[in-house]
Amino acid sequence: MATVAAVIASTHHPFYYRASTSTGDDRPPFADEWQAKIETFRETLTRAEPDVLVMVGSDHFHQLWLDNMPQFLVGKAPHYDANWYNEEREFGLPRFRLDGDEELSQHILRGGLDRDFDLAFSNELRIDHSITCPIITLRPQADLPIVPVYTNIFAPPLPQPKRFVQLGRAIRDLVESWESDKRVAIIGTGHLSLELGGPRQFGEHGPDPDFDRKAVEWIANGDIDGCCGEVTLDSLHLPGNATHGFMDFMLMMGVAGQGVKADHVDSLDLFHTMEAYFTWYPEGALS
């Protein structure tokens, strides 16, 4: 059976690429610290020696639109083009192409459907920065095949938070039941408190530092019960209008398991939002 080599949860910040590649007067004052933290985080994936990446993210109204909106979608394609015109325009993100692992896609689709997740699928999916940001931060050589999994944290009505946790658990079980000798890293990105297009955006910190502190504790300790006891679809409006992206962190807590502490925890308080990085090693600490 396949091995889960690493479970990784992260924020996805589209400004990282430009900040980390800028030089001289263009380089923001926080870039050196940010880049150092990312390079340490990247090493946690490199050390796990993965062969395949399952990548959980959320399309930002690029390919998925309100006339046909899936709640959970799995990509099944031999290749995935990456990034879109408006991401080049606003964030300076590069375009590139990743290979897919169709066999693992098929296994997750079939197994997910058989476990009562009515997964949508796509045979031609152009992925966006929710998946390319962690490629840029964690695997910039972009040399491993992926299975993209998109969740709807963006266009209400949304699934309940517990459903994200359940899907995370199912993805973990499905990877571990895949008849393969490959090492699979399961990587997902979301947000802590975040405001987009509202009065609390682009502040000196994220819109709700108290929520951020609590969220980091929940994730670092694998405290799914504590998190699910407080987080509801309604409550997630309070820390910021885009905070429903936290449900992708909840999905990753489901992957990592109840009560399982992360082996690597780091965060960075930036303007606009807090960054947070977590790695678990299911085989035991590799550090």
Added chain:
Amino acid sequence: MSKYLLNKFLYTVDRDPELVERYREDPAGTVAWWEEEIANSILNCHSREKSTWLVFSEEERDVLVRQDHVRLFELGAHPFLTLTLFIAMFERDHGPLEYQIAYGQALAQVPLPYPDIAT
């Protein structure tokens, strides 16, 4: 009131570089053209097939012509779509992050809970 159609306008304009410029330079002409030609296009569908019922209310048309992001927020347009398009149109006229911060400040009077964005 159609949050969906407001969102569809923001979505289709934002993703087309020529339309971004056209809307910046000629809001009234772009909104009128868009409602006539694009509003009823079923995206991701064969181009000959169209819907027959999508039309802006007078207020929606006016808000888009005035490029009023505060009123769009109050009407429940998706804030990510509005923000992304308005940054594309107007960030260039300001210093770093100046536009984004002013954009948020203009919304300071909107109380919690924010208007519902469900479509």
